[in-house]
Amino acid sequence: MQTSLLPKKKKAFIVAIISLSGLFFGGLRPFSTEQEWITWGNRFLNESYDPTVEPKLKKYEITLTPDHFIRLRKTYQQGKQEYYSFNVKRFTNLDYIPGTAATDTLEIKTQTDDIIYQTYEDPKGDIDSMATSWDIPVKKMTQPRVDSLRRALTFLKGKAL
Template sequence: MKKFTFLLKIAAYTLLCAVFLSFSAYGPTEEEAIYVQQKLYDHYNAEAKGGLIKKYELHVTNTGFCRYKCFLSNGKIEYFSFNFLKYKDIDYSGTLQSGTLILRTKGEDVIVQTYNGGREGDIDSMATFMAIPLKNIEAEELNQLMEKFQQMNLKLRR
């Protein structure tokens, strides 16, 4: 009887652990993705490119993808995407009031697509970086973004 009770307790604890783990099974980079997306939205500079940006979409997923789509007032659409597995480093060019965050990858790992480009037509290519215009960002926030990017890269490698 003691053996049966002991096995029953083990089964109950195992089931309980499985239930708790199933509720915590969100994406490997959920916390970082939410933080990064919110910071980029808070500091996005829509007045960049001479005020040509009409609308933009910026998504950082919990599976490690960063997607940036920019709709210009002349009808042109620019789309950039990369996976944080390929992330290498960031740079920031400009001042604290206005600048460009440059996300660098290990190689030509950024997908670049342009639509409605006029005479050039639609273009698909690859690049080594993605540039996102930002404004009113402090140095400490840039350092935190860099840390979150590195954390996402490490978590995705596991």
């Protein structure tokens, strides 16, 4: 006679939960294609970016492109624009820096001065420079979420031409 470790009702409940998690969380398999990581990366960046740290910000657009660039364009109320961009193949590290009660910082690092920073229509004069690190204000997040972005960038770095 075979005995079960779990009663039949508990087994059925566990199977139902696992099945439903597949519907809500995209299944249990990890992302494997470039497009899945790009789609996820775009969703992550747009959900996580915290524009509230800059009250004069009129609009922003942050994008992970199919050609593996992360780009951020910010437009301020007076017309000034800031533009950041780097190719993921130059990515070396991602740090999560705790900040205020609502906002933290993601610090992206590259191999050398690989991050483009430009300003347009700046009353103080336009800037065109390069940097090795880029601080992005983000809403509070868990460490597993940060780790998943690091995995995405590392995966895409290996795919970048």
